[in-house]
Amino acid sequence: MAHAEHDDRERLIDAVGEAHSHGRTLAIVGSGSKSFLLPELEDAGASLLSVAEHAGVIEYRPDELVITARAGTPLRELQQLVARNQQMLPFEPPMFVGGGTLGGAVACGLSGPGRPWWGSVRDSVLGVELINGLGEALSFGGQVMKNVAGYDLSRLQAGAFGTLGVILSVSIKLLPRPPAERTCTLAMWAAESVRCVRAFARQPLPLSATCFDGRFLRIRCSGAEAAVLSACEVIGGEVSERDSYWSHLRDHDLPELRFGDEPWRVSLPPAADVLVDNAVIEWAGALRWVAGASADVAGIAERAGGTAVRLAAGFGQVSGAATPGSLRLYQQRLKASFDPDNLFNPGLVDEHAD
Amino acid sequence: MSRAKALKQLQAVLPPRAVITEPSALKPYETDGLTAIRELPWAVVLPENEDQVREVLGICARHDVPIVARGAGTGLSGGARPVADGVVLGLAKLNRILEIDLDNCVARLQPGVRNLAISEAVAEHGLYYAPDPSSQIACSIGGNVAENSGGVHCLKYGLTVHNVVGLKVLTIEGEELVLGGKVLDDPGYDLLALMSGSEGMLGVITEITVKLLPIPPEKRVLLAAFADLEAAADAVSRIIAQGLVPAGLEMMDRLAIQAAEDFVHAGYPREAEAILLCEVDGIGAEVDANVALVTRVVDELGAFEVRLATDADEQANLWRGRKAAFPAVGRLAPDYYCMDGTIPRSQLSHVLKEIGTLSEDYGLSVANVFHAGDGNLHPLILYDANRSGELELAEEMGGRILELCVAVGGTVTGEHGVGVEKLNQMCVQFSAAELSQFFRVKACFDPDEMLNPGKAIPTLARCSEVGGMHVHDGQVPFSNLERF
Numbered sequence: 001m002a003h004a005e006h007d008d009r010e011r012l013i014d015a016v017g018e019a020h021s022h023g024r025t026l027a028i029v030g031s032g033s034k035s036f037l038l039p040e041l042e043d044a045g046a047s048l049l050s051v052a053e054h055a056g057v058i059e060y061r062p063d064e065l066v067i068t069a070r071a072g073t074p075l076r077e078l079q080q081l082v083a084r085n086q087q088m089l090p091f092e093p094p095m096f097v098g099g100g101t102l103g104g105a106v107a108c109g110l111s112g113p114g115r116p117w118w119g120s121v122r123d124s125v126l127g128v129e130l131i132n133g134l135g136e137a138l139s140f141g142g143q144v145m146k147n148v149a150g151y152d153l154s155r156l157q158a159g160a161f162g163t164l165g166v167i168l169s170v171s172i173k174l175l176p177r178p179p180a181e182r183t184c185t186l187a188m189w190a191a192e193s194v195r196c197v198r199a200f201a202r203q204p205l206p207l208s209a210t211c212f213d214g215r216f217l218r219i220r221c222s223g224a225e226a227a228v229l230s231a232c233e234v235i236g237g238e239v240s241e242r243d244s245y246w247s248h249l250r251d252h253d254l255p256e257l258r259f260g261d262e263p264w265r266v267s268l269p270p271a272a273d274v275l276v277d278n279a280v281i282e283w284a285g286a287l288r289w290v291a292g293a294s295a296d297v298a299g300i301a302e303r304a305g306g307t308a309v310r311l312a313a314g315f316g317q318v319s320g321a322a323t324p325g326s327l328r329l330y331q332q333r334l335k336a337s338f339d340p341d342n343l344f345n346p347g348l349v350d351e352h353a354d
Numbered sequence: 355m356s357r358a359k360a361l362k363q364l365q366a367v368l369p370p371r372a373v374i375t376e377p378s379a380l381k382p383y384e385t386d387g388l389t390a391i392r393e394l395p396w397a398v399v400l401p402e403n404e405d406q407v408r409e410v411l412g413i414c415a416r417h418d419v420p421i422v423a424r425g426a427g428t429g430l431s432g433g434a435r436p437v438a439d440g441v442v443l444g445l446a447k448l449n450r451i452l453e454i455d456l457d458n459c460v461a462r463l464q465p466g467v468r469n470l471a472i473s474e475a476v477a478e479h480g481l482y483y484a485p486d487p488s489s490q491i492a493c494s495i496g497g498n499v500a501e502n503s504g505g506v507h508c509l510k511y512g513l514t515v516h517n518v519v520g521l522k523v524l525t526i527e528g529e530e531l532v533l534g535g536k537v538l539d540d541p542g543y544d545l546l547a548l549m550s551g552s553e554g555m556l557g558v559i560t561e562i563t564v565k566l567l568p569i570p571p572e573k574r575v576l577l578a579a580f581a582d583l584e585a586a587a588d589a590v591s592r593i594i595a596q597g598l599v600p601a602g603l604e605m606m607d608r609l610a611i612q613a614a615e616d617f618v619h620a621g622y623p624r625e626a627e628a629i630l631l632c633e634v635d636g637i638g639a640e641v642d643a644n645v646a647l648v649t650r651v652v653d654e655l656g657a658f659e660v661r662l663a664t665d666a667d668e669q670a671n672l673w674r675g676r677k678a679a680f681p682a683v684g685r686l687a688p689d690y691y692c693m694d695g696t697i698p699r700s701q702l703s704h705v706l707k708e709i710g711t712l713s714e715d716y717g718l719s720v721a722n723v724f725h726a727g728d729g730n731l732h733p734l735i736l737y738d739a740n741r742s743g744e745l746e747l748a749e750e751m752g753g754r755i756l757e758l759c760v761a762v763g764g765t766v767t768g769e770h771g772v773g774v775e776k777l778n779q780m781c782v783q784f785s786a787a788e789l790s791q792f793f794r795v796k797a798c799f800d801p802d803e804m805l806n807p808g809k810a811i812p813t814l815a816r817c818s819e820v821g822g823m824h825v826h827d828g829q830v831p832f833s834n835l836e837r838f
Contacts, residue, residue: 063595064698086597115538122544123516136787144696145728146513146768148502148551149776149783150811151795155515155547164543176597198457202480204568204637226639269536271457286538305535318542326529330798331543337794 005056009168015049016166017135025346028162030072033098034108037315039347046346051103058169062087066126066143068171071103078102087174090118094250103167109159112250113209116283122158124173130165133339143171161316162345164338178222186217186237190276193217194285198271201284205231209246212281213257220246262292268306275300320350360417364399367409374398383442386427386434388775395436400444404560408524414441415526420807423554425497428489430692431773433501433553437807445496451475458536459566460519465496465559481566484511496559502551504769506602509727515550520563523549526804536563553771553810556799570635574645575669578652579626579659583607586628587703589655590726598644602633603727610679610723617682620675623659631676679723687736691748695759696730696768708758709733716751730768757782772810781817789814
C-alpha cells in the first residue's frame with residue numbers, strides 16, 4: 001500500500017507540552033483541505049501543529065466492522081482499504097481539494113449525502129485518543145459498538161474543530177458496502193420536491209441519499225439488489241447504476257450546482273417549506289445549500305427551527321455571537337475543562353460573555 | 355432547619371401529595387432495578403410539569419439538597435439509587451407525548467413517556483421508535499437518554515444516542531439548554547451526545563425529540579442450535595463478516611436455555627450447548643436472501659438444528675424464551691447478578707470460556723444470555739444472598755469478568771451504565787488523567803456536585819483504595835486527591 005505509516009504520537013505530545021509551558025498557541029492542521037473553514041490562525045500568532053505525519057492504520061479487523069487509525073491517515077486511503085473488504089465509512093466525509101484526513105473529518109464533523117440513513121460523523125465514532133491542553137494523552141470510548149462507561153467524550157470531539165484537544169487516533173464503526181446501488185432521477189418543480197422526498201422518506205424504502213438541484217430530484221437507493229430494484233419501481237423516473245454524481249456532490253465538485261462562493265449550509269427540519277427556491281436540497285430536506293449572497297438566510301432558518309452557517313472562514317466558530325447565551329456559557333466552560341490555557345485553535349470559542 | 359424550610363418550599367410549588375417524606379411511602383424509591391443496593395432518600399418529589407421541575411432544582415440548589423433524577427426506576431446499575439440526605443426527583447408524571455410530527459418523522463416527548471408507548475402511538479402511521487431495551491414496557495424515554503440504552507435491535511438501528519435529535523435540559527444553575535431540535539446537524543459542541551448516557555449527572559432532561567423510522571415490511575427470525583459453544587460464538591463473527599447486519603443477533607448458553615424451557619416452554623432444543631436467535635428485517639426478496647446467507651453460515655459451523663419463523667406468532671414464540679430469560683434464570687437461584695461488559699466479537703469464544711473457568715473457581719453458576727451481535731455480554735451470576743459471603747463472592751467474580759472484558763479491548767458497561775455498581779471497574783478502564791477530565795466536565799455543569807452525587811465516575815481516592823487504577827508513566831496522582 002502507498003500510505004506512509006508513521007507514529008508521531010510522542011512528538012505531538014511533546015509539542016503540546018512545550019506550547020503549554022511556553023504559553024504558545026497552536027493551530028492544528030491535517031492535510032489542510034478544510035482550512036478554509038477557519039480564520040487564519042497563524043496570523044493571530046499560533047504555531048502550526050501538523051498531525052499529517054501521524055498516519056496509518058493501527059487496527060483493522062473487517063469482521064469487527066471497526067477500524068482504528070491515526071488522525072493523519074488520508075481519508076482516501078482509508079476508504080480504499082475498507083472498500084477492498086466491501087465496507088465503507090458510513091458518514092461519507094467530503095474530500096475537498098487536498099483530500100482530508102481522518103482526524104480532520106472528525107474535528108470538522110461534516111457528514112456526506114447518506115447522513116440521514118447511515119448516520120453522522122459523530123454517530124460512527126466509537127473511540128478517540130487525544131491530547132488535552134494539559135499535555136495529557138487521554139482515551140475515551142473504545143472499539144466496541146456499545147459502550148456507556150463514563151461521559152461520551154469521544155463523540156464530543158466530532159465537530160469540535162480541534163478546540164478540545166489534538167486528536168491522535170479514532171476508532172470508527174464501519175458498514176458493509178451495499179451490494180447494489182441505483183439512482184432515480186425525477187424532473188420536478190422546487191415547490192413539490194420537498195413534499196415528494198418526504199413522502200418517500202416515510203416509506204420503508206432503501207434510500208441512501210437525495211438531492212434536488214432546482215430541476216431534478218435524484219434519489220439514491222442502496223442495499224440488496226432485489227430491494228433496490230423494487231424501490232426504483234416505486235420511485236420511478238430515470239434509473240442509473242452506480243453514479244459518481246454522489247461523490248462529486250459530497251466533495252462539492254459539481255460545477256452545475258453553482259454552490260458559488262461561501263454558500264450557506266442550512267440545517268432545517270426536513271419538511272420545512274422555507275429556503276426551497278434556488279437551493280440545493282440534500283438529506284431528504286434536512287440540509288440545504290443556498291447562495292452566499294442571499295439575504296437573511298440565518299434569520300429564516302432560525303425561525304423555521306434550524307441554523308444556517310456560511311461554508312467559509314467562520315464555519316469553525318464553535319461558540320460565538322450566534323450561539324444562544326446559556327449554551328455559550330457551557331461551551332466556554334467545556335473548552336476550559338479540556339484546554340484551560342486556550343492553546344488549541346484560539347478564537348474558535350469566544351471567551352467573552354454577551 | 356434549612357431542611358424544614360426546603361420542605362416547606364417544595365410543598366408550596368408542588369401539588370398536594372407530590373412531596374413524599376413518610377418512610378413507608380419512600381420505600382418504593384429506595385432502589386432501582388439493581389435491587390441489591392438500597393438507600394432511603396430524604397424525600398421524593400413528583401412534579402407534573404417543567405416549571406415545577408425548575409422550581410425543585412432551584413429550591414434544592416439553594417438549600418444544598420442533592421438530587422437524584424429518576425424515570426421508571428428500571429435501571430440495572432443503581433443510577434437512580436437515592437442518596438441518603440437527598441431528594442429523588444421522579445419524572446414519571448411528565449408522561450405526555452407532546453407532538454407527533456409525521457412530516458419530519460419525529461416525536462416530541464416528555465421524559466416520563468414509556469419507551470414502548472412511542473411505537474404504539476405511531477404504529478398506525480407505519481412508523482416506530484427503534485431502540486428497545488428489554489424493559490421497554492416500563493422504562494421511560496428520559497431514563498433511556500440518561501443511560502444511552504441499547505436493546506436487542508441496536509446492532510442495526512443504533513443506541514438511544516443515534517435515535518434522538520433534540521433535547522431540552524435544565525441545569526442545576528437554572529439554565530434551559532435547547533440542544534438540536536428536529537434537525538440532523540447543529541453547530542457547536544455536540545452537547546446532545548454528551549448528555550446521552552451521562553446518568554443524570556450533568557442536567558435534568560425535560561424534553562426529548564426522537565427519530566421515527568418506517569416499520570420494515572418483512573421480518574424473519576431464525577433459531578440455530580449448536581452442540582458446541584465456540585461454534586456458536588464463531589457463527590456470530592462469521593455472519594457479520596458476510597456483510598450482513600441483522601436486526602438482532604442473540605445468544606443463550608445451556609443453562610439459560612434450560613431455565614427458559616422450564617419457565618416458558620418456548621420449545622428450544624434442550625440438548626444444545628448454545629442457541630443463536632437471529633432476526634433479519636428489510637424489504638421483499640432481500641430478507642429471504644439474507645436468511646439463506648445466515649442459514650449457510652450456521653450450517654457450515656455445524657448447527658444441528660435450524661428453525662425459521664416467518665409469521666408473527668412463530669417469531670413471537672422463538673423470542674419468548676429469550677425475553678423471559680432473566681426471570682427464568684431468576685428461578686434457578688435466590689439471587690442473580692447481571693453483568694454488562696462489551697467485547698470485540700472475535701473474543702466471544704475466548705471470553706465465554708474464561709467465564710466458565712471463573713465460574714468453576716468461584717463455585718457459582720453463570721448463565722449467559724446476551725446481545726452477541728454487538729459483543730454485549732450479560733453473564734448472570736447465580737448466588738444466594740442469605741448465605742454469608744456469597745453476595746461478596748458474586749460481586750468479586752463479576753468484577754473479574756468486567757476486568758477480563760477491558761483486557762480484551764472491551765468496556766465494563768455496554769448499555770446498563772456505571773451507576774453505583776461498576777465504579778470500581780471504572781478504575782481499571784480509565785487512567786487518573788482520564789477520570790480527572792471526567793470530573794472537570796462534570797464541574798462545567800454541576801460545580802457543587804448536586805446532581806446524582808457519587809455515581810458513574812469513581813473518585814481518585816476510591817481508585818487508589820481498590821488498587822485497580824492505571825498509573826501512567828509511574829506518576830501516582832495523589833497531588834490531585836483533595837480536588838475531589
